[in-house]
Amino acid sequence: MNDTASHAHGRIAAGRRWLADYLGLGLALALLVLVFSLSTRHFFSLTTFQTIANQIPSAILIATGMTYVLLIAGIDLSVGSVLGLCTAVVGVGLAQGHWPAPLAILAGLAAGLAAGAFNGLVSIRWNLPPFIVTLGMLEIARGGAHFLTRSQTQYVGSALAPIVETHLLGLSLPFLLALAVVLGSQWILTRTVFGRYLVAIGTNEEAVRLSGIDPRPIKIAVYLYSGLLVALAAVIDTARFESANPNAGSGFELQAIAAVVIGGTSLMGGRGSVVSSFFGVLIIAVLNTGLAAVGARDETKRLVTGLVIVAAVIVDQYRHRWSQTKP
C-alpha cells in the first residue's frame, strides 16, 4: 500500500512504507533536476531553488486543501476562482478602502471561508455532487472577483510587504508557513481522530454514518479548510505581486488536482498523503522552471506536461502494485 494516511502507525513496517511512498516521487524529482541541470547552464543553483521555494507556497497550500477534499471523495473545482475572489477582497480593501493590512487579510480569509462554507453546505444540504457545486462556485467566485474590482487590477503597494520580506535561514515566511501547513496537515491526517474520520469517510461514508458518526460536519470542515488555505494562498500572492488581479488563479483547479494525483492521492477517496502532494507540486514546479530555463516552445511545454501527468500516474500504479504484492 502506498497509502500513508491509512496506516502510518505501524512502527515495524514504517520504514518500508516510507520507501514505497516517497522513493518513487523522490526519484522522479531527482531525475527531472538532473535532466534540466544537464541541459542548461544555470539551472542547478541555489538561486533556482530559492526561486522555486518562493513561488510554490500558494500552490502548496491549495494542494494541501485539495488533498483533504479528495480524501473524503470530494472535489473542489472552485479553488482558482476563490483565489481570485479572495485576492480581490484583499486588494479592494487595501487599495480602495485603505483598510489596515490585518483587516484586509481577515476579510480575505473570511471570503475564502464563506466560499468553502457554500461548497460544503450546499453539497451536503441537497446531497449534490461536489463536482457540480464547486463548478457553480467557480463561475460565481470569478464573477464576484470581477464585480468587486470592476475588472481592474488593484495595486496594493508595499502594504503586505512584511509577509514576503520576512526570511528565516534564506527561506521566506510564506514557504515556511506552507511547510508548516503541510506537516501539520499530514500529522492531523495520520495521527488524529479527525484524520481517521477523513480516511473513513472517503473509504465508506455509509459505514461511518452507521457507526454513529455524522459525516456532515466533518465534510463541511474539509471544505472550510480548503477555502481557508486558498484564501491564505491569495494573501501570499497579493503580497508577492503587490497587486490583486481578478483573474488570478485561472485554471489552478486542474493544476492542483494534477499535482495531488501525481502525488498518489486517489480521486476515489480514502487514499492520500499531504506530503506526497507536496512532492507533486514540487515536480510540477521543477518541470515548469526547467522548461522555461530551456526556453522550450509553448506546445512542447504542453505536450511534456501532459505526458508527465499520465506517466506519473502510470508509475504510481506500478509502485502501488509493487508495495501491495510484498506486504
Add this chain to the structure above:
Amino acid sequence: MNDTASHAHGRIAAGRRWLADYLGLGLALALLVLVFSLSTRHFFSLTTFQTIANQIPSAILIATGMTYVLLIAGIDLSVGSVLGLCTAVVGVGLAQGHWPAPLAILAGLAAGLAAGAFNGLVSIRWNLPPFIVTLGMLEIARGGAHFLTRSQTQYVGSALAPIVETHLLGLSLPFLLALAVVLGSQWILTRTVFGRYLVAIGTNEEAVRLSGIDPRPIKIAVYLYSGLLVALAAVIDTARFESANPNAGSGFELQAIAAVVIGGTSLMGGRGSVVSSFFGVLIIAVLNTGLAAVGARDETKRLVTGLVIVAAVIVDQYRHRWSQTKP
C-alpha cells in the same frame, strides 16, 4: 427513478416517467425563455431560436459523447482540447495542404478517434482514473493543435461552406445532424444491447465482468465515440467560422459536463439520458443568448451562470425524489 436509460423498456409507466424526466427541464427552459422575453424586445422570435439552433450543434454533439462517458462512470476532460486539435487538423489540411474537403474532414475525424483511443486504451490498460488520463490529453491535444497550426488561425474560406449552408425546413444541416445523433444515441441507450451494457457498466462494472462480459472493449468504444463526436463538432465549427483556431474549445470540458449534469445525468455513472443532456445544452444556450441580448456585464453573466448550474441540480434532486416517492 428519473432514469430513462435503465428502464425505458416498460411500456405502461412510460408516460409518467416522461413527465418526470422532461417536465422539470422543460419548465426550467420555459421559465428562462419567459424571463428573457419579458426583459428584452426581440428575444421571443423565430430569429432567436434559429440563432440558437445554429450555434448549439457542436455543444450538443460534445454533450452527447459526454453523456455516454459519464454513464459508464468515466469522465472526459479533453473534449475542448481535442476539438482544438481536430479543428487544427482540418484547418491545416485545407489551408496549408490544399486537401480536398472530404479528405480534410476524414483527417479531422481520424484525429478525434485517435484522441479517444488514447483516452480509452491508456485508462484501461493501466487501470487509471479517466479524470487524470483525459487531463493529460487536455494538455497534449492543445499542444498538438498549436504545433500543427504554428499557433496561427487557419483561414479555410468556403471550402466547408456546403455544410453550414444546406438547410431543410429552415434548420441547418449541422443542427439536423446533431438532432439525429441525439435521437440515435438515445435509441441506442434505451433500446439496444450496447446501451444496456453502458448502463450496467456504470452501475457495477465488477458485476458485469463477473457475468462474463468484458467491459473493456465497450468502454473503449465509448471514448472513441466521444472522440468522434468531438471531431464532428470541430468540423462543424470550422465550417461555421471559416477558420480553424488552435484555441478553439478552451473550457468546453466543464461547460459540457455542466450541461449534461443539469440534464440529470449522474457523475457516478449508470444513470443518464441523452435527450436530457440536449435540454441541458438548450438551457445553457438560452441563458447565454439571453444574457448577451440583455447586454449583461461579464460578472453578472458569470454569477447567473453559476447560480443556474447549482439551482438546476438542486431542482433535479427534488424532481428525482418526487418521482421516487410516487412510483
Add this chain to the structure above:
Amino acid sequence: MPGMTRPADTPLLLRTAGLTKDYATRVLDSVDLEILEGEVHALVGENGAGKSTLARILAGLIRPDAGHIELAGEPYAPSGKRQAEAQGVRMVMQELNVIGRLTVAESIFFGHLPHRWGAIDYPGLHRAARPLMDQVGLSDVAPDRPLETLGVGRQQMVEIAAALSRQCRLLILDEPTAALTAPEIERLFDQIRRLGQQGVSFLYISHRMEEIQRISDRISVLRDGRLLTTRGAAGFGLDEVVRLMVGRPLEETRLAASRPPNGPALRVDGLAAPPALRHASFELRFGEILGLAGLMGAGRTEMLRAIFGADRRAAGRICLRGSSAPARIDHPRDAVRQGIALLTEDRKAQGLLLPLSVLANVTLNHLRPFCRAGGRIQAAAERRAVEQWLDQLGVRCRSPLQPVAELSGGNQQKVLMARWLHRNCDILLLDEPTRGIDVGARFEIHRLLRQGADQGRAILMASSDLRELLGVCDRIGVMSAGRWVATFDRNTCSQDDLLHAALSGYTRTHP
C-alpha cells in the same frame, strides 16, 4: 445449553409496544416485544419479515412510525446510534459495514478512539484492542493491519469485537454467523455465554435453526411484520418454529439424486493462485452436486474465482467436458462462453446491478435471443422470457421492472440464479448460495439445485454450513489452508469427518 430457562421473576430490560414502520408497504405492524435481562432472545422470520428493521429501530438507526419503547422502565427513543449506545444498546449489522482503509484496532474503537487533544494514543489503542481481538480469535492478526487485507469472515469478527469493546445492556446481533464457519461460531457463542452471565441481553437474529436452538433462551417469530409468538426455546420444537415462520410445514429431508452422474464436466489439476490457493485437484461430473467445505479463509472463494478466470492463476490445468486438452480461461468471458457460471459470494457487490430492474439483471449476459438488427432488443420477447424464469424459480416481485434492490435477499439470489440458467450454463460454481437466506427460500434453492443436477447440470457448491452440504450434495470436497485435502461421499461421512479434514491443513506442516 438448549432450552435454558430463567426464573419467572427475571426483570424486563426492554419492551416495545405497538411498534410500526411503513416503507412502500407496512414492514412492522404493531410489534410488542419483550426482552428480559440476561437472556438470549432469538428473532426468526422469513427474508423480508422485518427482523432487521426492528433491530435498526432498537439500535437508533431509524425511527418507528408509531409505537413506543421502554428500556429498563424508562421511555427509550434514541435519536441516533450514538444515543442508543450511550443507553447501552449496540448492534452488529447484517450487512458487512467495514471501512477497509482503517486498521483492525481503529475499526474496533472507531467512534471512540482514545485520544488526547485529538491526537490518537496508538500504543493505548493497540493495548486495548489486543484482548478483544484474542477473544474473537484474531490473535494472529496485528492490530495495525489494514482491515481490507482480511477476508470477509475475519472482518465480521472485527465487527463483533467492536461490539464487545464497550459496556452494554443489550447487544443485537443481526445474522452474525452468515459468513462464519464452525470454529468462529463456537468462539462467538462462548462470548455470548460469558456476557450473558454478566447480565447482558442479546437479540439474536439468524436463519440457522440449529444455532438458534443451541444458544437462545426464548424465540420470537416474525411474519410479514407481525410478531406471531414469543416462547421459551425449551418447549419450542424447530419444526414448529419453521411452520410458524413460513406458514406451512417444511420437511427438510435429504434430497437424493434420482439418477447416477453422467460424464465428466470439469477436471482441475494442480490449480494454484497464491497466497490463498495453493493446490487443488478434483473432478466434477454432470448430474452431480459436489459440495465444498472448509474453514474461513480456506481458499474456496479463490479457487472458484480462479477456475472462472476472475483472478489470475499461477499454475494448474482445467479440462472441460472430458477433453484432455486444457481449456483456455483467461477472463470470465471465456468461462461463460464454455458454459461455466459463477454465483459470487457477495451478491450485492459482485452480482447484482442494484438500481436496475429485475429484467435487466436476468438478461444481462444473454441478450442474444431478443436481439434484432442493429442490436435492438425486442422488449416484449425479453419480458416474456424473464417472466417465465421468474415463474419457474418462484421469484416474488411486483413486476419484472421493479428495481432488484427492493427484493429480499432470497429473491435476489434467485434472480442471479435465473441469470445463469437463462445463459444456458451447465457447469455451475456456487459460492455460498444460501448465505443470509431464510429456511423457506433456502429449501427452494436446494430443490432448484437438485432439479438442475437431475437435468444433467454439474454443480460445485461452496458452503460454510456443513448440514446444508450433507443435505444436498452427492459428494463433498474439503479445502484446508489453500489445499483440496479430501473428498467424501455423503453417505459415508459425518460432520465430524468434514470438520476434521477442514482443520488438517493447519496442523500438518507443509513442505
Add this chain to the structure above:
Amino acid sequence: QPAGPSERAEPKPRVALIMKSLANEFFLTMENGARAHQRAHADQYDLLANGIKDELDVSKQIDLVEQMIAQKVDAIVIAPADSKALVAVAKKAQDAGIAVVNIDNQFDAQVLADKQARIPFVGPDNRKGARRVGEHLAKHLRSGDAVAILEGAPNAFNGIQRRLGFEDAMKAAGMNIISSQSGYWETDKANQVVAALAGEHPELKAVLCANDSMALGAVAALRAAGKAGQVRVVGYDNISAVQNLLREGRILATADQHADQLAVFGIEYALEMLRTRGTPADRETPVDLVTAPGPSPQP
C-alpha cells in the same frame, strides 16, 4: 602576463523575452520575429523566449520573470500580461542588475512612480490604433447608427485601450453604442454574443472587435443571421486568417501592430542598454490601418 579574469572573453549577453499567451497568434509572430533576429545576430546575444499558457494566468508570468532572474539573464524584454501586477517583479529584476524593457503593453504609470522605477517602453499605442480603425469604419456609417463593441478579456490592458479607442472614434462620429461586451478574445464566445445582439438589435450596423479572432466569430454570426454585408465588422491585429475576409470586404478594416518587429525593437533597446548602461526614452512603434485593397466607398 596571463590574462586576468576581467580580460576573459565576455560571454554573449543572454536576453529573455517574456511574452503573454503564446496561444495567441500575435505573440507567436512576435516570438518568431525575435528568433529570426537572434539567428541573424547570433554572435551578439542568446535568446530565451517564454510565454504563458493562458493570458489570464498572471502569476505564471511573474514566476517566469523570477525564474529568469534566477537564471541570471542579462536583459529581460517583457510584454506584461497585467500592467500593474508585473511592476514589482520587473523592479526586482532591475535591482538585480538586469536591463528591463517593457514592450507591447505599457506598465501602469502610477505604479511605476510608486515603485520609483523607470522602465523604458517600446510599443504601439493601442488606443490610437483602435481609434484609427473606428474612424475608418465611421466613414461607412451614418451618424446615429447603432454599433456594438466586443471587448477582450475584461481586465486586459490592451483590450481596455482598444475599447477606449473604439469609443473615442464612435463618439466623435456620433454613433450610438448599444452594447459593449466581452468576447474573451475567442471566436466562439464572440460568435455567441454577436448572434444574440443581431437578433435583439435589428438596427445594428457595425461590430467593432478588439481582435481578429473575435471578428471571425462575428462574421460567422452575421452570416448565419443573414446579415452578411448589412453589418460591418472591424478587427484588430491583422492576423493571416483575415486577409481574405478583408479582400472580400467582409471585414472592413483591422490594425497591424507589426508584431514581428515589436520584440525586435525591444531586444535592440535592451542590447543598447547593456552597451551604454543608460536608460533610453520610450518609443512608440507604428500601428497601421489595414483596409481592403481598392477604393473605399463613400458614406
